Amino acid sequence: MEYVLALDAGGTKTLAAMADASGAVTSLRAGPSLDPTAQENWQDLFLEMVAPALQKPGLKAAVAGLPFHDELLALSARQSELASQVLPCPVLVQNDVRIAFDGAFAGAAGVLVLSGTGSMAWASLNGTNDPHYRIGGWGDGFGDEGSAFWIGRESLGLASMALDGRSDAMPFAHALLAEMGLAEHQLIDWVYGVENRRSSIAAIARITAGLADQGVSDAREILDRACDCLAAHVSAAQRRLDAGSSLPWSYAGGVFANAYVLNGVCDRVGSRPVSPVLPPVGGAVLRAAQLAGWNTDKAFIEGLSMSLNEAFQSI
Incomplete structure (x- = not known):
């Protein structure tokens, strides 16, 4: 049997899927993040995630969506080199947000805004010669606005100001610390002592x-600012494409699982998003199938979507 391999590696976890030419997912596994800025052994973890695909014949193509690819040049070269050396088939390494875009629109034009551990938008009219634009994604040092990391950092910042008496947000600070299981004096030790500070x-x-769902105003204010940032990603992408607000947009990443954030971004953009056709790992499967030369028509995409939904129930 012939099959393709797809990896979707974000800042928190990695998904590895194998699928056949009908779009049926034969394997879906979850593993640790392959974030090279947080995981010194990311290459070993990559080998672990692809190992099952190397144990059976028939691998036709592979696509890996990896963090920071096409952003950090030397690192991107190492990512591509490792994938090409390990996988005995045509292989394409992409940024993880690019494969989320491919999944969300499945060949159509649009703007994909992702907010997970980090944040970024990806946009294209998606014609054969149309450029692709990346908006945001500058990393947690001076970017990733509206992301889970950004929300977490802003929350810690507000809590620390309240503990100092520089803010009147003490109820928020106490609620945050209680949920974290920390006393006031333990906060700084926790932040600088965790193994993976980013995640x-x-x-x-x-x-x-x-806390925002409970009506805590300071928590809602932080999420409101996150919504401002994510909506700005969409608007900037639409301007880059000179397409106006009529261009559809979609979303990916765990932050958008919160209804307050999703509705807040919709209000600011002025339109509802289109539902993603496929999840990000499905975008990688779709690209891999195209790389393998398979027929990726509507029936393939629909079958892949159904098969992925079933496979997600088992992990």
């Missing part, structure tokens, strides 16, 4: 979202 701070976004 750990990003995880705080869930706490802030929960």
